[in-house]
Amino acid sequence: MIPAFIITGYLGSGKTTLLLNAAREHFSEKRVAVIVNELGEVGVDGKILKNAYSEVLELPEGCICCTIHAEFEKAIRELREKYEPELLMVETSGSAEPFPVMISLQNLGCIIEGVICLIDTKNFHLYSQEDTAKHQIGSSNVLVLNKTDLVDESTLKQVEDSVVDIWNRYLLRNLFTNEPVFRSFKLYKTSFGKLPAEVFSGVFALQEKLYHLNGETHSHNHAQQVIYLDEPVDYNELLDIINKLPPDVIRLKGILKLKDFPEALVVNYSFGNLDTSYTLPHYEGKSFLVLIRSFN
Numbered sequence: 001m002i003p004a005f006i007i008t009g010y011l012g013s014g015k016t017t018l019l020l021n022a023a024r025e026h027f028s029e030k031r032v033a034v035i036v037n038e039l040g041e042v043g044v045d046g047k048i049l050k051n052a053y054s055e056v057l058e059l060p061e062g063c064i065c066c067t068i069h070a071e072f073e074k075a076i077r078e079l080r081e082k083y084e085p086e087l088l089m090v091e092t093s094g095s096a097e098p099f100p101v102m103i104s105l106q107n108l109g110c111i112i113e114g115v116i117c118l119i120d121t122k123n124f125h126l127y128s129q130e131d132t133a134k135h136q137i138g139s140s141n142v143l144v145l146n147k148t149d150l151v152d153e154s155t156l157k158q159v160e161d162s163v164v165d166i167w168n169r170y171l172l173r174n175l176f177t178n179e180p181v182f183r184s185f186k187l188y189k190t191s192f193g194k195l196p197a198e199v200f201s202g203v204f205a206l207q208e209k210l211y212h213l214n215g216e217t218h219s220h221n222h223a224q225q226v227i228y229l230d231e232p233v234d235y236n237e238l239l240d241i242i243n244k245l246p247p248d249v250i251r252l253k254g255i256l257k258l259k260d261f262p263e264a265l266v267v268n269y270s271f272g273n274l275d276t277s278y279t280l281p282h283y284e285g286k287s288f289l290v291l292i293r294s295f296n
């Protein structure tokens with residue numbers, strides 16, 4: 001039985017960042033495989049994570065929460081055979097709910113060691129009313145209030161109260177008994193998703209077997225568009241693109257080759273904040289930007 005963690009949380013909340021830090025701080029001695037799923041066909045996270053993990057599988061299309069179970073399960077089987085991981089980390093897309101992934105993992109004989117939900121404390125008020133966000137929180141047993149460096153104490157307290165309230169109202173229940181799947185949660189306050197070792201020590205493992213609700217569907221409130229750039233760009237051109245983004249673009253990610261800089265730049269923009277602090281020295285692919293729009 002392979003232990004597995006699911007990393008969930010809204011768009012831009014810090015899931016990939018958590019995985020990068022965990023690789024450095026907790027998994028240096030372990031054979032860890034990562035499955036990363038992103039909205040749409042073009043992924044950024046997988047390319048970044050390949051710098052930190054030797055086995056990263058990108059699921060290129062759809063969303064593992066409802067359309068491509070078969071592909072997800074096939075991917076895990078292949079990983080298991082080829083790589084024999086000691087631990088599996090599954091990063092779901094910001095638009096996905098973790099429950100179907102939990103079922104698939106259990107069907108494949110994995111032990112769910114924890115469902116970790118990242119919360120963007122700075123921007124929580126902008127997305128807290130979305131159903132997906134509420135179900136992500138209610139289906140998790142490790143709640144991580146992230147980006148605490150960007151908020152004051154009173155905001156942090158408000159977000160904590162609101163997240164705890166949502167957890168209590170939306171907690172995942174056993175379909176037959178109506179009992180909560182997780183009876184408690186553990187809450188952490190972090191910056192850059194830096195979690196203590198105890199989170200990964202198996203104390204949060206789910207004991208219960210989950211069952212699927214037939215015909216279950218949910219709606220997705222986001223659409224994705226990809227722009228490829230043939231020529232290297234100027235940093236100012238990037239700023240220009242960002243300044244002219246339409247208001248329904250809530251997330252922009254990408255990898256860009258720049259005119260005057262040898263390394264490819266990872267572009268990370270969410271809720272008005274642009275971060276270009278991460279670079280990929282050996283990136284050989286095309287430059288691209290992924291725009292995620294909200295239908296709301």
Ligand SMILES: Nc1nc2c(ncn2[C@@H]2O[C@H](COP(=O)(O)OP(=O)(O)OP(=O)(O)O)[C@@H](O)[C@H]2O)c(=O)[nH]1
Nearest residue numbers: 010011012013014015016017094147191192268275
């Ligand atoms: N200031 C600050 N920035 C953070 C923190 N955690 C993550 N970030 C930044 O937030 C941006 C988004 O982080 P990611 O880790 O890519 O978020 P994600 O949840 O994987 O994003 P999606 O996969 O698109 O949903 C990046 O620029 C990170 O560097 C934090 O605690 N503080």
